[in-house]
Amino acid sequence: MSEALPKLLIVEDDAGLQRQLRWAYEGYTILAATTRDEAITILRAEEPPVVTLDLGLPPDPDGTSEGFATLEAILKLAPATKVIVASGHFERESMRRAIELGAWDFYQKPIDIDALGLIVARAFHVHALEAENRRLAEKAETKAVLGGMLTGAPEMLKVTRTIERVAGADVSVMLLGASGTGKELLARGLHEASPRHTGTFVAINCAAIPETLLESELFGHEKGAFTGAVKTTEGKIELAQGGTLFLDEVGDIPLPLQVKLLRFLQERVIERIGGRKPIAVDTRIVCATHRDLDAMVSEGRFREDLYYRLAEIVVRIPSLAERPGDAGLLARHFLTRYAEQMKTGPKSFAPDALAAIDAWGWPGNVRELENRIKRAVIMAEGKTVHAEDLDLAPGDAAAINLRAVREAADRQAIRHALARSDGNVSAAARLLGISRPTLYDLLKAYDLQA
Incomplete structure (x- = not known):
């Protein structure tokens, strides 16, 4: 049985443009909607990972109000969805508002099929990585050790x-x-x-x-x-x-x-x-x-x-500083907890926040980490926590050089890289300056888990 193609939802009221987009994307199962209600119905039934959304939808085809309402409805129903917003009204305010509401990317009409194709492909790739990270985080949480303590x-x-x-x-x-x-x-x-x-x-x-x-x-x-x-x-x-x-x-x-x-x-x-x-x-x-x-x-x-x-x-x-990787694991746990408690707030960490968490010494240990995450949930303006929301200086994102250290330092460097990359092996390998297969070999050799 052949593998099912990934689902792409196109929300576009222009029938001609809708057909053009259908023909352009042969590697996806194309779902199409022309109104907010149709889009939400398809989203509930099919759960597409990626959506392209035209802001000019009826009953406001010449404005953006219905498009923004649709964006909010999509992300309220399925927060992990990558929504790529399109608009013929290229205004910085529209772009800024779309990103603030949680849009993954923004592009201007008229459409460049090749450029949009790259954006869509990248959105599917990032969605898959985030889904894998959530799976790994859930796996870690379900394997909480003594007393419900989270540690790796x-x-x-x-x-x-x-x-x-x-x-x-x-x-x-x-x-x-x-x-x-x-x-x-x-x-x-x-x-x-x-x-x-x-x-x-x-x-x-x-x-x-x-x-x-x-x-x-x-x-x-x-x-x-x-x-x-x-x-x-x-x-x-x-x-x-x-x-x-x-x-x-x-x-x-x-x-x-x-x-x-x-x-x-x-x-x-x-x-x-x-x-x-x-x-x-x-x-x-x-x-x-x-x-x-x-x-x-x-x-x-x-x-x-x-x-x-x-x-x-x-x-x-x-101390928390002596437990490489645990700060990132606990930070994601606290972010999920307080975002749910407050019924709002960010859903993930930006790279600069992860680097800052990894680089900070945490003199107050887990209690300090929990307080900073709670502060970030309150202070963050968008869907992502940045280093400034944690009241931390951006961490040093430079690659860690494995060749300069021996086995004990290798283990620590690998755990630091995995923490900074949110558990993503490919990104960790890039930080470490090695290939993905090499990192898998090191993980196996040192009995470490991504």
Whole structure:
């Protein structure tokens, strides 16, 4: 069976020009419409990837209002469609408005069949690439790792495999990493992968609670234990009975309270503030901090015995800058999420935005990336996010020279190139200065995925 030809929808009210265009494009299945309603009906039934649209449609054949209304209707129904707008009224304002509304390209009548043919062919090519990129992104998202974390970086996959291995062992785990690297997400993933997953996951940020209240938050209090204690209240440790307690920023726990926490870890019993009765609690402790606990122990600001109780297993989490390719993957995820939430906004990243995302150091890690993408969804004027929308300087788009580095640097360079090219192998190969088959060979040799 022969392969079906790609579908091209021609929206043109001039019957003669419509026939001319039909004859000119032998490599496509031609669909034709003369009005907005006909175009939308065909779009719903046939889903053509590319549309050529005349702005002068009835009932406004001498103007552009109906053409722009048709453009908006097409992109509202099928945002991925590449719409090539034609007009006999060559005005910069019409061209600008068409592009702002999401048109893929604009050309002026009278039509040059050869030139238009090149535009149409390029539109089909780009549509196919974008469809493949969306497929790969969806594949990546459906294979989200521990705790729903999105990553393709070997550095982070190694972390998730370590956490999965220790999840089944009833030991305390310490996660070390900078703020915004996903420590709570990994802690929740550890809980969900452990035998305690049917229990409660309770999280508390020790740095966000005043010292005078932290003891009560952790251990609870009896009625009348202090002014304002009008009823007996269970603490976070008790609330996590049978489950997992996540102590975020454990390095901020004051020394007097460290003693009480150590006693719980040793004896697995607590006493509420104002209480005299020991209460047995079966809770697993997972903690995290961005502080240098080794230095704090040396300086006497963190108890050494508590450190070793909490750090039976230590997992170091790489920063976003140490996870080549993940910034681009996460950026696309956040763009999709916030564009859907806000029911508007851009649908993709311009090359300068992808280069800027790849080049930025992300000192605030994933939290900073998420905030910048949210800002871009609000600030972008068109359907595409640019570097300025992210409040970033345009990234260096120069090709990465693979010949100057060895295997370890090859891996990083390939991941950077794939991130900048939105996962497109051909574009990544051009960035790297190598052929597409060579890049496929390197991907296979280094066990990397596009």
